[in-house]
Amino acid sequence: MPDLTAPVLPAHAFSRAPQPTVPTGDGLLLRPFRTGDAPAVHAVFQDPVMHRWHLRSAGSEEEVTGWMAQWHAAWAADREAHWAVTEDGGAGRLLGRVALREVRLADGAAEVAYWTAPEARGRRVAARATAALARWALEETGFHRLELLHAVANEASCRVAARTGFALEGTKRRSGLHADGWHDMHLHARLRGD
Template sequence: MITDPPLPAVPAVVPAMVPAVVPEGRMAAAAQPVLAVSAGLELRPWRPEDAGALVAAGRDAAIRQWNLLAVPTAEDARRRIARMQQRWQAEEAAIWAMARPGGEALGLVGWNDVDLAAGSAEIVYWVLPHARGGGLVVEAVRRAGRWALDELGLHRLTLCHSTANPASCRVADRAGYTVEGTMRSALRHADGWHDQHLHALVAGDL
C-alpha cells in the first residue's frame, strides 16, 4: 500500500512576519514614570486623592463635550483612576495628571489605544478651566510625545479632534503634529456625528 509522506510538523508558535516595534512587556515591567516638563509642571500618575479633579472635569462643559467624559461621583473617579493603573499594566494606555510639582491635578494627558507591536497610540488631553491659557496643554503634549517616541519607542502618534474644536487644531500645530486629513462622521458626540481632523507625529519629526 502506498501512503503519502507525513506532513512537516507545524511549529507551536508561528513567528511574526514583521517584528514588534516595541517588545511586549516594556511598559508592564516598569512603574509609570513621573515626567518633568518644566520648572512649574510635571506629568505624574493619577492618585486616588485626585478624584476631585476628575469630578470637576466631568462637570466642565467643554471637557464633557469634547472628551465624552462623565464622572458623576468621587467613587466613580477613584474607579477610573484604578482603571488607569490597570491599563498601564495591560499595556493598553499611559495616562498622566498634569500637575505642579507636589500639587493637585490640573489636567490630563496620555495615550489611548497603545499598540506596542504596531508602534502606535492616540493622544488624549484636557485641562481644567482655572489652568487654561498658559500653554500647559502644549507643553504636556510635547513631553508626552517625547516619552512615547524616544523613551517607549513607538513610531507613530495620532491626535484626533472634532472639526468644530479649533483649539485642538492649535494644540496639534504647536506641538508639531502634521494635519493629514479629515475623517468624515468619525465620532459621535452628544449633538450627533462629527467629522474629525487627523494629525500625526512620527519618529524623526521632533
C-alpha cells in the same frame, strides 16, 4: 504563521517598570494619578466644555476613583497610559490629563488624548504636557507613530496639535459621536524623527 517583521516595541514595554513621572522642562510634571485626585477630576468633568468635546461624564468622585483604578490596570496590561498634569513637584493642583490610548506595541503606535482644567486653560498646559508626552513616547520609549484626533470644530485642540508637531493628515468624516451628534474629526500624527 510567523510575522515578517519584528515588533517595534516589546511586550510589557509599560508593565515591566512602574509608570514614570515625566517633567515638561518648563514647570509642569506628568505623574501617575492618585486616589486623592478624584475630587479635582470630578470637578473638571462638571465643566460644560468637557461635555462638549469629551464622551464621558462623571457622576461622582467614587466613579472617578474607579476610572483611576482602570487607568492603573491599563498600564499594567500595556493598553493605555494616563498621567495627571500638575505643577512641577507633583503636589500642586491638578491642571489636566494626558494619555496614550489605543496602544499597539507591536506597531509602535498609540493615540494621544488630553484635557485641561478650566482654570488652567490659556496657559498652554495641554501643549506643554503633550510635547513632553510625545518626547517620552517617541524618543525615550521607542514608539514610531502617535496619532491625535479631535473634532474639527474644536479649534483649541487643533492649535495644541499644531504647536506640538502633530501634522494634519486628513479629516475622518462623521467619525466621532458626541453628545450633540456626529462630528468630523481631524487626524494629526507625529512620527519618531519629526
